[in-house]
Amino acid sequence: MAAADHSPAGQLIQTRHRAALVASWDIAPGSTVLELGCGQGDTTAVLAEAVGPGGRVVAVDPADPSYGSPVTLGESADRLVAGPLGSRIDFRFRTDVLDPSVDFPDGAFDHVVLAHCSWYFASLALLRDTLARVRPWARRLWFTEWDLTPTSGDQTAHLLAVLIQGQIEAAGSPGVGNVRTPFSREELLRLLPGTGWRAEGGGPVDTGALQDGDWEVAACLDLVGSPERMASLPEPVRRLVLSQADVLRAVAVERGNRPLAGYTVTAR
Template sequence: MNHADLRAKAHSLAAGMAAADHGPDIQLSQTRHRAALVASWHIAPGSTVLELGCGQGDMTAVLAEAAGPKGRVVAVDVAEPSYGAPVTLGESAARLAAGPLGPRIDFRFGTDVLDPSVDFSEGAFDHVVLAHCSWYFASLKQLQDTLARVRPWARRLWFTEWDLTPTSGDQLAHLLAVLIQGQIEAAGSHGEANVRTAFSREGLLRLLPQAGWTADGSGSVDTEELQDGDWEIAACLDLAGTEERLAALPEPVRQLLLSQADVLRAVAKPRGNRALAAYSVTAR
């Protein structure tokens, strides 16, 4: 399915998401972003896809549309169905399952592919997808092990994440919010935020060969419509004000992070902060 076809279906795909009940415009922009990504990935009708870190299914819905009625998407996430707000993962999955894409999707929550009990046959999937989920991993080692684990199962890897290299000054607030959250995690105060292990595109390209993959394409992805900059700034400032998380840190680290949070407050706008760009990497 080409870019124009998927983009044209973005409205109906977004409307099928449970989160659209709470913010239809936001859901539409998130779905459009993913439709543009999938259209560039050449996922043909009838394809089998393994999606890691599926969350509430923003990408899952687009992948299922691209795969068509004869395709199949196995969407896994380590989180339990009760995770998420204002819509839980389970509620969102149930909405998708009840719609026209439901027969094409197999949601598997509470599933870690590093668990030996989770297994698929060699070449079971045409594609494996990780979309805006890799910063959730506890470490780069965990991500590397995961990519190595799925290597025999799929022919192609499609990977997208936020790009730590800003292209303009108005993206610095988003970048600073990401780096502060990453530093808190790296210093040993662990939580369940979106950002746990923030790494660069170059970091991923160094990691892929160690996991058995050979990168054969990389490009930037426009994120102009997305609200994630605002979300991460709010999450970061909330985290910086959580005494119990900061109390677990060495005092010099805590003071450094508090000072960085002061800078973030000074440079961030109340809303409408421009998100970092994203990047897409393909591998075989």
């Protein structure tokens, strides 16, 4: 992974998490996988290892290859494609599966995967339409996201950071951060039947080693400190956000904010 050049220890933690995640899924060698929201390819690399030399991973993302820091999506994809897993991966950036020009035959994939990417969607309606669009293309769905329900008090900072970012987006100040539309596991289960998918299982995902709690606290405080983003909010919302940010500063620690747990849902 190209990001390992900047933070080898951090990249190892992220890759180990995804390796454990994919190992818990029923993705056999030779499988074909459609990955939505592939980003820099953290999950893509693990999926490519899982499907083996006879398998294929089509990794799509609506973002431009120039997006991302300190490593762009394009730089990361180039590193993966040039490596031993490259022949198994087909990266497709600037690709929106809701665009009528993007199409695959029915049953083209054994699996469709969304891993820690659904909060990037601009709305739940967009997520719903996307899940419905890919339904004919794949036999099975593997979905993983953060769980909004905290299991301990030391996850409060991560929870607050997520909710504040979601409120800012919902109030009409859109951005390009990791958190745009946070929603609960229960909301996903309410949404799935209308997309043609039938949930059949799932469970908690251990995220204790991940650094995302710290990342989202920092991202949230940077966002709240942006005069441009805050000025576009209605005054009552702005005051509410600022008050919640005060609470976030009070409960957050400089490093080691425990992340929320994750969950996985599988559907057919």
